[in-house]
Amino acid sequence: MARNPERRAALLDAAIDVLARDGARGLTFRAVDAQAGVPAGTASNYFTGRDDLLTQAGARIHVRMTPDAEQIDTAMRPEPNRALVAELMKWLVRRMTQERTGYLAMLELRLEATRRPALQAELNRAVREELDRNIRFHLDAGLPGDADTVLTLYLAMTGLLLEHFTLPGMLPAADLDRVVETLVTRIVPGG
Template sequence: MVRNPERRTALVDAAIDVLAHEGARGLTFRAVDARAGVPVGTSSNYFASRDELFMQTSARITDRMTPDPVRVEEAMRPTPSRQLVTELMQWLVQRMADDRTGYLAMLELRLEATRRPALLDHLNRTVRADLDANARFHREAGLPGDTDTFLVLYLAMTGLLLDHFTLPGMLTGGATADRDLDRLVETIVTRIIPAE
């Protein structure tokens, strides 16, 4: 197996781009090579199978979506409150918007996992571990609400992000036409997190 970490990362980032723009069916070694601008056959030297490419792509998306610990420390300086949770959720939405391609690729991976048992097992474990770690962080940081409150907030935010990235016009029309995304996040947090 070839050992060039920078090239491997570039290939996985190209795979993320392919997933986001062409879907899981479009994720082939040839498509990754073309997106990365490398000779045909390069990615097959780095990944033993498409399944391995899917797994590596999932890990890379998680790395890209994980906030910088220094930024987290800065964000957590204010006193824990419902307002702080609102700001953290608005920051979450902004981070996901900044890596829209990564978020869409993760959605594609989740869909593909319904057809690939090994990928499903992998995503169940990794997403569950992230959920548990985030719930623990919420609790240990003294943010308002219990574990169930955090779970409802997680579910509401994932629903908001799904609609925002897949049907962006839906949230800006109809009953929510006068609300921007930050205000929708504030509404979600206000309805879920108990008042101080």
């Protein structure tokens, strides 16, 4: 296996682009090589097979979607209340909109996971781990609500993003902030 981390990251970014554009069925080593602009056969030197490529692409998506610590520190400066939760959820929607390709690729991976038990196990592990981290963060930051509040927000926001990215005419972008405010008001305790 080749060990150039920059090349591996570039190949994974290319795989994410292919997933978002062509779906999981279009994700081949040849398509990844072409998208990355590298010689044919390069991706096969970095990944043991298609399952490995899918799993590592999922991990790379999470890296791309996670804000850096400085951004989080800046976002957490206001008082921890429901208004801050609303701002954090709006920030989440903006970040995912900026990382649209990654979000669409993750949706493709989730669909593919229904047919690939190993991928499903890895995505279950990774998404559950991220949700648990978010719950701990929410509680440690003193934001209103409990673990069920965070779970409900997670489910509401994933549904909102699914609609926004797959049926943009159903939920216009101009309405997103208002919808996020409504969701947070209904889910997060006041005070």
